[in-house]
Amino acid sequence: MSEAWPVAIAQGWHPLAALAAVGSKPLARRLMGTPIVLFLSSGKPVAMLDRCPHRALKLSDGCVRGGTIACPYHGWRFGADGRCVEVPGSDEVPDVAARVLPVEVRAGLVWTCLAEKPPLFPRLPALLDDPGLDHFRWLVAPTRMRLLDGIENMLDPVHPHYVHPWFLRGPARRAMRVEVSLGPDGGEAIYHEHARATGIVPRLFEGKRLVSIGRYFPPTIGQLEFRTERGLSVSLTAIFVPEDEDLVRPYALFATRKGLAPAWLKRWVLKAFNLPLLRQDQRVLAGQVEALKDWGAVDFAIGPADLLGPTIWRLANGRPQPPEQRTTTLYL
Ligand code: FES
Ligand SMILES: [Fe+2]
Structure with missing residues (x-):
């Protein structure tokens, strides 16, 4: 994320999509230059940085299965908490995670915040x-x-x-x-x-x-x-x-x-x-x-x-x- 964003914008909550648009297919979004993937896990929207920890492919080009998202390159799968849960072709799972972003659903929209310490969700009109x-x-x-x-x-x-x-x-x-x-x-x-x-x-x-x-x-x-x-x-x-x-x-x-x-x-x-x-x-x-x-x-x-x-x-x-x-x- 660029340093140039006004501070209240950089620290703010922003909608990424209508809740109804988040489903069984990953949804790619950008916020302040940062690629984000959205998908549903156990009926709840999950937002992650759209970057596989393995070789940085876009997770949004992968697919969602059983509430996890699979990378399109080598198939590593990540759960709603971002942790890697499967590496195809191996019994071992490395201790790595995709970065999960905080999510709030308000006014029918899915919101997130890129700040390290997200502020309280603001009062909406x-x-x-x-x-x-x-x-x-x-x-x-x-x-x-x-x-x-x-x-x-x-x-x-x-x-x-x-x-x-x-x-x-x-x-x-x-x-x-x-x-x-x-x-x-x-x-x-x-x-x-x-x-x-x-x-x-x-x-x-x-x-x-x-x-x-x-x-x-x-x-x-x-x-x-x-x-x-x-x-x-x-x-x-x-x-x-x-x-x-x-x-x-x-x-x-x-x-x-x-x-x-x-x-x-x-x-x-x-x-x-x-x-x-x-x-x-x-x-x-x-x-x-x-x-x-x-x-x-x-x-x-x-x-x-x-x-x-x-x-x-x-x-x-x-x-x-x-x-x-x-x-x-x-x-x-
Ligand atoms: S780049 Fe994602 S699994 Fe290899
Ligand atoms: Fe106008």
Whole structure:
């Protein structure tokens, strides 16, 4: 693992896959440049470094049998605790083990942590497991972006006018009071909208919007929440998993109020309307990676609408974010 990862990211818990995707075939994943194999043993997900201790072949190219994983090269088998349990062609078993990583299953996802001493599993956003809501997962393919820039992009209120014109906000800007709360646990920006949304997508589904909210949960989670007079209309929680430098696998978790339309229809509609938005953001974030190749590490200027970015950079890098509350006006 590279030394260059921000400390809270390097020490953090990250999802590797949906629990339902872990089965009888080994699943190969990467986290911060480290190859990891996932498989099921006695019904429980196991995560290991994807490296056979014998000659370093990828265990994920092998197969799972009886809760053990067999290397594709000489067939050494390893149990859920990583210990070698069989060397084909011999009665002897060497005292070696593959490194097993800690695993937690939360919000239907299998999480791990690469730190030597994993911290306690963090508090996840409350909306993720509210049984009163319909929940959908959207597993997006790894995408070219820098991790913290991806999180900031999701929570940035201004770029929709340029990157997603007409989709989320129309050209007629309105004054909006924004309450910003920052602190050691993250950041929140509440946009007091109190009007019908101007973008095409929300106009189709929402009545009068009361507020929209952007939240940052350190180190890698962003959340958007849209509320109308009838309550929650939709929330999107995105967990950004750093696979490699400039390569991020986002997990998008939607929650909507129950009722109105069947869950399968809402799932279909949410994906259909968010796909073009995702493509537009992917283009701009890949463009940012490309642009930065010419400049290396530059200091970013901070503008009046960069409400959460500086907090993301601070907390991800293990620097303190003192509690702060303020109100501002933006024209969105
Ligand atoms: S490299 Fe894995 S068993 Fe030889
Ligand atoms: Fe966007």
